Structures are given as C-alpha cells and as structure tokens.
Amino acid sequence: MSLHLVFSVQGFHACQRRLHANDSQYLLGDVNYAWSQAAQVAEITSYLLAADAKTRGISLDISAPLTHIDYPDLVSLTVEHEPVVSWNE
Amino acid sequence: MSLHLVFSVQGFHACQRRLHANDSQYLLGDVNYAWSQAAQVAEITSYLLAADAKTRGISLDISAPLTHIDYPDLVSLTVEHEPVVSWNE
Amino acid sequence: MKYALAVHGAPYATQAAVHALSFAEAVLDQGHTIERIFFFHEGVYQGLNGQIPPQDTFNQNLLERWQALTERNVELALCIASAIKRGVLDDAEQTRYEQDHPTLAPGFELVGLGQLVAAINSADRYLEFPA
Amino acid sequence: MKYALAVHGAPYATQAAVHALSFAEAVLDQGHTIERIFFFHEGVYQGLNGQIPPQDTFNQNLLERWQALTERNVELALCIASAIKRGVLDDAEQTRYEQDHPTLAPGFELVGLGQLVAAINSADRYLEFPA
Amino acid sequence: MKRYLFVISRSPYRSSHAMEQLEAAMVAAVFDGQVSVLFRDEGVWNLQENQSGEASQQKTLSKVLAALSSYEIEDLYACHDSLVTRQVQMDNALTVKTLSLAEQSQLIAASDAVVTGQS
C-alpha cells in the first residue's frame, strides 16, 4: 500500500484522482487549506501535519477521517507503507 | 491603459478575470498552452511571444484577436502602456 | 524612455532570465535606457558566481549576458536581504559575517530595497520578470 | 530500516528544508539509518555556503541543521550536474572551471546521479521533499 | 511620488514571498510613496485568523500586517471572490477592504507601478 505525501493544493487534486483503495495520505504545508473544501474519499486514511495546520490558523474538523500527527508518527507510517509518493504541482 | 505580461497558465486565469476594457495582454512561455482553450475576451488585444510558441510546437489560429510578436514589438507596447503588470501564479 | 526592471526567478527554475535579458537587450537596442535591474526573491541566484553553463544547451551563458549589460550602463542590483539569507555575498558581507569566500559574481552589487523604490520612482516604466 | 531521502526545493522558496530536516531527525531518533540525502534540481541551493539566517526568524539556521546530520552518519550529496550549472562548486570543480572560489558549504559533497540510484537501491524506503 | 500597488498572491508560510513583499511595501511607504496592498487568490490566506508562525519557527504574517499602519500603509485590499471561494476567516485585528474583480481592475489601472514579487 502506498503512502502519499501531499505538499500543495494542486498536488492534492492531482493525487486525489489517482488514489488506490487502502492507500494513506499525509498532508503538509498549504494542503491544510485544501482539505476543508475537498470531497473526502471514504476508504482513504488521511493524516495532517499538526504544526503546519497550527501555523496557518486552520482548525479542521478531525471527526472526519483525518488525524493530526507529528514527524515521529510520519516515520511510523513510512515503515508501514511502500512506495512513498510525493505530490507537489 | 494597462499592459499585462502573462507568464503561466494559472496566471492567465487570474489575469483574465481582472482585465479592464481596452487593456492589452502579452503571453509568454507556457501561456501559449492556455490560449487555445480559453474563452476570448473581444475587447482585449492579445499578443504572443513567437519564439515561445514555436519552441513548444503550438501553432495557434492567429485569425483570432491574437498577434505573434517578438521582443522589439514588446518594447513598443511598453512605451504605449502604463502600468505594466506581471501575472505568474 | 527610462526603464526599471525586476527579476524574481532563479536560473533553470524559470525562464525569467531569458525573457528579461532578451527584453533588456531590445530596450537598449531601441535607444531607451535601463537605470537598474533589481533581483529580488529567488532572482538573486542570477548573481551567484561560478555558474557553469551546460555544454549541450547551445552554450547559453546567462551570467555573461547579464554582465554584458553593465557595459551598456545598466546597474545589476541584488536585494541585499534576499541575497544574504540565500548565501549570495559580496566582499563586505563575507567579511562582516566571517564567511569563507564571497559568492557574488563580478558586475553585480548588493543594495537595499530602497534602491528598488528609487529606480521605479525615476523610471518611466517598471516591468517584472517572475518566470 | 534504511532510508534514502531527496530534497528538491531551495531554502525560503519552499518548506522543503524544514520538512526534510524534521523528518530526518525523527527517523534517526527512532534508531533508523539514513544513508544519503540527495539534493536535486533547486535543492542544490541548500548546500550553498554563506547562507546568513535572518535574525528575526527565530535564528532558523538551516545550514547548521543539515551539517549536524553528518555527525549522525548521513551523507549530504548534491547532484553535480544540477549544482555546477547553478554555481554550487566544490574545490575540484572550481579548479577545473577556473572559477574564483568554491561555493559549496562544508559537510556537503557533489556526486553523480548514479549515487541517487545507488541510495534508492540499497534503501528500504525512498522519500522526496519537493516543497 | 508614485502610486504603488503591491500584490500578494501567495500563501504565507510555504515561501518567503509574502514577507519579502511586505518588506518592499514598507520601504516604498518610507520613501513617501502612496502604497496599496492587494491580497488575491492564494494570497488571501495571509488574512486568516489564529495564525501562529512560531509553530513553524517563522514570523506570524497576520501580526506583521497589523503593524503596517505604523508605516502609514492604510490601504489594504482583498479580493472578495478569493476570500469567499476559500472560506477564509479573516483576522478581525485587520482593517481590510474587500474589492470586486472590477474594482481590482480599476485599482490596477489607477497605479503607476504594480509590484507582484512572484517568482
């Protein structure tokens, strides 16, 4: 199963269209802005870099299939997934 | 009257929405790709950098309100217009 | 007419250098003047010394083309704040911050943002080359 | 596990450095290893010597954080083709091309693209930090 | 003196674009220029409430914006359409006038120099 690292709003849209069932995605930087307006894919587990969300003043509803995590958790995710794919249009 | 220098596809879209009647626009680089798919604004005179279109293999219908020009012509345009505004999202 | 230009893009990341150089050369060829080209944001990498043009791309030597403009009375000015945080240092900044070597190419200089404003103020036209 | 990382963004233009450094430190803290961090495209500007961190942004010294990784057995490798066309030169390239000064920061080295492939091949995981 | 329009079209923390633009705007104001700042497209995220630059070891952009009035930069504008599309919650410490697309065209046309600072 792949882990997708998503770095930009446009990268987010490019990634969403090419997700595989049971993939996971990790949203960094400005993608915090994109999440709240996006249609959510049920089977995809999504994680958000907590520091980047806080920096930007974005408080997202984490009752959605979305978890705030930090770098050590990201390391664990990369252990569990292969390949790790970056998206940054 | 303003002259708009448009450098990117996204910049093109941002610019189109904020054009003033009688403005002119000059399209460089990748905007050659965007022109053919864009709705054209009748009152706006549009120019295209010939070298950039040729590089990319784009042959556009210049019967549309569009003229291929080179750098010396761009200099003349900047003499005739103020301000000159750049768009590059 | 008197022009002020600004360049915001790095070499190879964008076409900013090619567009700005070609435009600047055409401006001068037509008898206009360019007081200053101001390099801002990533544009300061245009003034990094030691850029070796790839031999396969028609020997496109951007640095030499910039430097040739100084012989036509164009000042090549890097925003000092943008430059030093990215590592583009002249002799004075190298000494001040006790760094190993200066990294600014000959023909360029580091100036304050006030020089951007001054150039725009005294020019008839201001143009930016972001990409 | 064994990691190979790549960094593609320049300092200040993107958050590539901050994301990659924080991840790399977390990887090492958890007992994994990083054989090599490969700097490609605009990422080579991370290894430019003489970057002076702005005093107002919490003294965020990116260069020192990169260099600290070398003490934890991480190799900092710049793509030589990407680097020399942009003006990031080690002693050997400075001499070869008869330039004024080397511009590569201590702790970094210039290597061929083969070293990117070799690192990916021998690693369990490959991650890229574009921005 | 000239009428300057500084355009901020990039989000705050990803790159130093917005911060470097504001530095330029402050210098233009110090030089007695008549300075306006327009936030549009992704740039409207600079106006979002509850920013905390410290979480990423950066300056908080909205605080820098709130200090612009001490540089005699009073004319802050934001694209209404960009704000609505993105559902930005504007920081109420900021005094920003929202403009329609047509009003932005007029603002541009009324300027002597437009500084976008994009790379």
Place this chain on the structure above:
Amino acid sequence: MKRYLFVISRSPYRSSHAMEQLEAAMVAAVFDGQVSVLFRDEGVWNLQENQSGEASQQKTLSKVLAALSSYEIEDLYACHDSLVTRQVQMDNALTVKTLSLAEQSQLIAASDAVVTGQS
C-alpha cells in the same frame, strides 16, 4: 533491481524539471533498474509534436524522449485524461501508452520507488 517510476508533471521549456528527470531515468536504466516514465498533468506537453527547442536555445525535449529507447527505457506512459483535457497533439515519433487514472494508481502501487523530481 528495483522498479522505478519517474513522474514528469511539468511542462518542458519553462524549467529544467523534465530534462533533469530524464537524465535521472537514464542513469537508473544504466544501473539495470526497471524504469517506467509517466507523463501527467502539465507534463503531457513534453509529448507535443513539432517542438523546436532551438527557438529558445534549449534542447528539444521530444527528441530526447525519442532517444530513450537506446537507454532501454521502453515503458513510456501518459495520462489519457491529461492529454485529452489539453488537446495535446502527440509526436508520432514517440511510442507512448496512455493510461486511465485507475491504471496510474496500479502503476504507482507496483513501483518500489517513485521519483517525481518536483521542486
């Protein structure tokens, strides 16, 4: 050896992204890797016919692509949807297989390492 997927998502002549990606792909192939290249989004413009890099003093990307087979890189893929949206006229000297979005998901999942080369 590993299965490499090189993704090209940027247009050719604006930046050196595509060219530098192809250089990396050729090196991976020389090292006996199993190399696939996927063009998607703005990257599909690399496949456009009648390119002429010389007009901008650059290498012609489509010619570099046509030479990839001599590096034993045979698996060139393009996103069908990206091609259609942009009405790209593909250079017929190129042998490129078009993929649906779902097929691209599978291609990614079947790779050991995905190199995007974006900055």
